[in-house]
Amino acid sequence: MNPLYRNDRPGQFPKSWYVASTDLPPERPPLYGHTAADVCIVGAGFTGLSAALHLAQKGFDVVVLDAHRAGFGASGRNGGQVGSGFNVSQGTLEKKLGKGAAAALWALAEEAKDDVRRNCAAYAPDARYTPGVAHGFYNRKEAQSYARDAAHLAATYGYDQIETLDPDAMHDLVKSPLYHGGLLDMGAGHLHPLRYVLGLARAAEAAGVRIFERSEVHHIAHGDPAEVRTGQGRVNAAHVILAGNGYLPNIAPKVAAKVMPINSFICATEPLGDRAAAVLARDIAVADSKFVVNYYRMSEDKRFLFGGRESYSMGFPHDISTALVARMTHLFPQLKGTRIDYVWGGTLGITMTRLPAIQRVAPNIVSGAGFSGHGVALSGLAGKVMAEAIAGQAGRFDTLAGLQVPNFPGGSAFRAPLLTLAMTWYALRDRLGV
Numbered sequence: 001m002n003p004l005y006r007n008d009r010p011g012q013f014p015k016s017w018y019v020a021s022t023d024l025p026p027e028r029p030p031l032y033g034h035t036a037a038d039v040c041i042v043g044a045g046f047t048g049l050s051a052a053l054h055l056a057q058k059g060f061d062v063v064v065l066d067a068h069r070a071g072f073g074a075s076g077r078n079g080g081q082v083g084s085g086f087n088v089s090q091g092t093l094e095k096k097l098g099k100g101a102a103a104a105l106w107a108l109a110e111e112a113k114d115d116v117r118r119n120c121a122a123y124a125p126d127a128r129y130t131p132g133v134a135h136g137f138y139n140r141k142e143a144q145s146y147a148r149d150a151a152h153l154a155a156t157y158g159y160d161q162i163e164t165l166d167p168d169a170m171h172d173l174v175k176s177p178l179y180h181g182g183l184l185d186m187g188a189g190h191l192h193p194l195r196y197v198l199g200l201a202r203a204a205e206a207a208g209v210r211i212f213e214r215s216e217v218h219h220i221a222h223g224d225p226a227e228v229r230t231g232q233g234r235v236n237a238a239h240v241i242l243a244g245n246g247y248l249p250n251i252a253p254k255v256a257a258k259v260m261p262i263n264s265f266i267c268a269t270e271p272l273g274d275r276a277a278a279v280l281a282r283d284i285a286v287a288d289s290k291f292v293v294n295y296y297r298m299s300e301d302k303r304f305l306f307g308g309r310e311s312y313s314m315g316f317p318h319d320i321s322t323a324l325v326a327r328m329t330h331l332f333p334q335l336k337g338t339r340i341d342y343v344w345g346g347t348l349g350i351t352m353t354r355l356p357a358i359q360r361v362a363p364n365i366v367s368g369a370g371f372s373g374h375g376v377a378l379s380g381l382a383g384k385v386m387a388e389a390i391a392g393q394a395g396r397f398d399t400l401a402g403l404q405v406p407n408f409p410g411g412s413a414f415r416a417p418l419l420t421l422a423m424t425w426y427a428l429r430d431r432l433g434v
């Protein structure tokens with residue numbers, strides 16, 4: 001089954017609050033016939049559009065192909081949290097890679113957040129980037145461990161944006177009875193992801209990029225130039241960028257070996273009005289320390305946007321809402337009985353190490369995927385460094401490619417069942433509170 005169509009209809013955005021609160025642009029035409037370009041990019045999400053924009057600004061002729069619409073994928077339907085660092089603590093990176101390499105990665109991740117802020121201001125002010133992401137912890141041990149991490153970031157990297165919250169301070173901010181303390185990172189933030197990705201698409205087109213929608217890539221014939229084939233057209237290009245993230249498995253086995261698709265789900269309540277302050281005291285986003293992370297914030301019209309459920313098979317569960325709402329009301333009993341107006345899911349790519357898989361899959365084909373729930377900022381960075389590599393400055397691309405993300409064990413037949421088993425085990429531990 002093709003993951004591009006398993007849960008969605010061709011060219012249709014999901015029925016999310018993001019779509020309901022955005023003026024969608026008219027559909028762009030598909031690719032018909034033959035064209036040539038310096039660079040052909042497969043996928044019009046944050047990764048592909050960031051690469052396209054940077055390449056066009058450097059003078060390259062760029063074609064972007066998307067099977068559905070620009071912003072259709074994870075980029076247009078995620079939790080909108082622009083997190084700091086990687087999905088692995090700096091201390092772990094230092095142990096694994098050494099202090100110098102970990103510091104280089106921290107600097108790149110900081111640049112990734114800066115780029116999001118700058119892009120929002122320039123191309124998508126309606127995405128309303130807002131500073132502040134809190135992290136909630138379920139016991140004292142966790143809270144102490146994360147507080148040590150925050151102190152380490154301040155001492156080693158000069159990152160002084162994180163405030164430690166004791167249980168009372170956390171409860172003043174995030175009104176769940178379940179948290180035993182937290183952190184507030186004012187260097188992180190949140191935004192409306194669909195408006196942001198559509199802003200990137202507009203900026204790319206203004207810089208000369210040609211975007212074709214409803215243009216699924218079925219095959220890439222390697223060579224110089226490479227030939228990228230869709231149902232009704234083909235592009236010959238000196239360089240190709242694979243930016244299809246969790247949807248790519250069918251056409252890119254080397255990416256699929258390292259990047260496993262999983263699904264995450266979000267619901268949006270009815271507008272809460274004054275009740276919103278009884279859930280979150282400030283306009284911040286929150287993520288917590290569960291393995292299947294709960295992530296949430298208020299929308300601009302004071303709906304509670306709550307994400308916190310995953311699934312590991314290709315198809316979404318038949319009933320997304322019941323388990324998701326149960327998690328929400330477990331954390332916030334005051335929301336029991338609140339009407340749910342929107343529920344949607346999306347597919348993202350994760351890796352074994354939770355670090356992104358940036359790789360050269362052929363001499364003139366690069367790929368950036370597997371941001372493991374940390375892609376709102378890092379995918380844009382991946383697009384930028386892939387653009388740099390094509391322009392002949394591969395230093396930062398090599399830094400990220402050097403993370404050497406391993407293949408998932410089990411080969412193509414068994415890796416999905418093995419991952420499902422492992423993830424289900426950790427999700428069960430979450431539920432049991434161990």
Ligand SMILES: Cc1cc2nc3c(=O)[nH]c(=O)nc-3n(C[C@H](O)[C@H](O)[C@H](O)COP(=O)(O)OP(=O)(O)OC[C@H]3O[C@@H](n4cnc5c(N)ncnc54)[C@H](O)[C@@H]3O)c2cc1C
Nearest residue numbers: 043045046047067073074075079081217244346374375376
């Ligand atoms: C529900 C959810 C919540 C999330 N929350 C957060 C969060 O709060 N913070 C965070 O940092 N990250 C979060 N993420 C992850 C983040 O959204 C992704 O890491 C990021 O959007 C990846 O961007 P991308 O451009 O690589 O992929 P995508 O946005 O998925 O784009 C890939 C595009 O490629 C196209 N495509 C794929 N294959 C083909 C093909 N063969 N031919 C043509 N086109 C193709 C698809 O149609 C799609 O439009 C979340 C993800 C989900 C699903």
